[in-house]
Amino acid sequence: MTEEDHVDIPSTPFLGLAPFLRASIEGQDLQAFARAALGNLNQFPLDANLWMNLSTLMFSLGQRESAFATQNQGLTLQRSFEIPALTQPSSFRILMLMVPGDIAANTPLDCLLEGSDIDLFCHYCALDALLPDPLPPHDAVFIAIGDAPQHRPLLTALATALNDWPVRVLNRPQAIPNTQRDTACQILHDIPGVLMPTTYRISREQLAAVAETSQPLTHIAADLDFPLIVRPFDSHAGRDLERVANIAALQRYLDQVSSTEFFIAPFIDYSGADGLFRKFRIALVGGKPFAVHMAVSAHWMIHYVNAGMYEDTEKRQEEAQFMLHFDAFITRHGQALGMIAERMGLDYVCFDGAETQAGELLIFEIDHVMVVHAMDPVELFPYKQEPIQQIQNALRQLLATTTAETE
Structure with missing residues (x-):
């Protein structure tokens, strides 16, 4: 590819999540934004920022398969993107280390810092592209990667790479796995005044044994009983989260949700005196x-x-x-x-x-x-x-x- 091939690529800004979240809250038509982005991509197919912006739009619209494909296309063109501070020169520069994935895969720090004087340099990590090259000037590194089994190799590699980093690393990668549901409840359950019921990670086969053979929940854990909170292992933002009252409800849930692993926990009635x-x-x-x-x-x-x-x-x-x-x-x-x-x-x-x-x-x-x-x-x-x-x-x-x- 020659240098001339890149001349007509526009300087589309990488937008992150914040503008699209704001547009959604304001009731704007995200479909119209997506159509416009698609039109621009037809003219400028090498604009990585356009691909990534369209991917965020598609995730926001629930079009996950297309969103992942679009994101992959953007990341084949480049892996690092910048969200500059609203006012320049900026006061701080954060190197955000991220991972490819949906909206819940990384800390959406740009939403909190919308309109601030802080530059965000966002790098989507891979084992063969762990850090941006060249490294941008930065005052701190922020590990934005959410915990997931597929992210553990990256987190382990980053923990080694950043061990003696010359600026402070916020949210050290070795602490990220503490947020997994079953791990977090083990870490926090005995704090005085805190109630975080034990969460169990179990297979579909174990749940099916309860639903199909009326095997008691105590076979899984001695303190388990209905009602239960059930969700897929990789669920975020309440996706396929259900309160299951009995065996029949559990069977209906398994008939509707195809996941192979689940988190289950006792349901705690946290309603107030007014029932709300x-x-x-x-x-x-x-x-x-x-x-x-x-x-x-x-x-x-x-x-x-x-x-x-x-x-x-x-x-x-x-x-x-x-x-x-x-x-x-x-x-x-x-x-x-x-x-x-x-x-x-x-x-x-x-x-x-x-x-x-x-x-x-x-x-x-x-x-x-x-x-x-x-x-x-x-x-x-x-x-x-x-x-x-x-x-x-x-x-x-x-x-x-x-x-x-x-x-």
């Missing part, structure tokens, strides 16, 4: 807790986008009280939050949880790939701006400390 469920997201930045959001719903399986928060003023008022008076939450759970941060060993990590009627801190899942943003309409959610700014400031402080330590 409240689930919050907490960010731990440098060990300090911050409120991200809280959703209120009549259903136990809460996703913020379908909990009615946009439509219900009373729910938003309750969330506002939670976020604006988060100090009261820290007073109740401060010791537990400190122990959680210490045991997880990650500089930046989030967890979804609730408070039981007995006052325990119930943790559903904990990892560093959860979305944190300040994109909800200000007119509906004015109370979110300051708490999210506090998270951004905490990350900046972490970076400032990191930079000072290495100078």
Whole structure:
């Protein structure tokens, strides 16, 4: 391929997730964006940024097969991409080490840092392309790779490569496996005031034996009983997550979900005295807790986008009280939050949880790939701006400390 072949490739910016998430929240037509990107690719098929942007759009639209194929095409052209700070020169430069995959595969740090003065240099790692070459100038390395069995070889290789790195490495790769569901519950279950039921990783055959032969759940673990929470081993964002009340429901679930491995755990009724469920997201930045959001719903399986928060003023008022008076939450759970941060060993990590009627801190899942943003309409959610700014400031402080330590 000659140099002239590249002359007409436009300087399309690599957008990351943030602009598309904002567009989705605002109700814009992502299909129209995808059509436009496809049209541009017909004219500029060597534009790697265009391929990657289209891949993110397709993941956002649920077109996973096409999204993976599109991403693969982009990564054959290049593996490193930059999201420059809104204002230049930037204050900090983060080298983000990522992995090919869907939206849940990596920390979407660009959503939290949208419009900031921090440059993000995103490199999609492979065992034969572990680090960008040449290395860009950077003040810190951030391991954005979410835990998964297929990512373990990369994490192991990165742990070795970054062992004596000249700048600080945030979210050390050897701590990432702590976020796997069954590992996390083992790490956190005995913290006073914390309730994280034991999660078991089991095969389809084991579940089928319970469903088809009425084999008791105690054959899997002595403390197991219905109702159960069941999800595929590789599930994220509530995909195929179900509350299974009995053997018949378990059989129906297996008939509908084709996965070969599952996580199961006891279902904990975390409803309040009014029968409603409240689930919050907490960010731990440098060990300090911050409120991200809280959703209120009549259903136990809460996703913020379908909990009615946009439509219900009373729910938003309750969330506002939670976020604006988060100090009261820290007073109740401060010791537990400190122990959680210490045991997880990650500089930046989030967890979804609730408070039981007995006052325990119930943790559903904990990892560093959860979305944190300040994109909800200000007119509906004015109370979110300051708490999210506090998270951004905490990350900046972490970076400032990191930079000072290495100078």
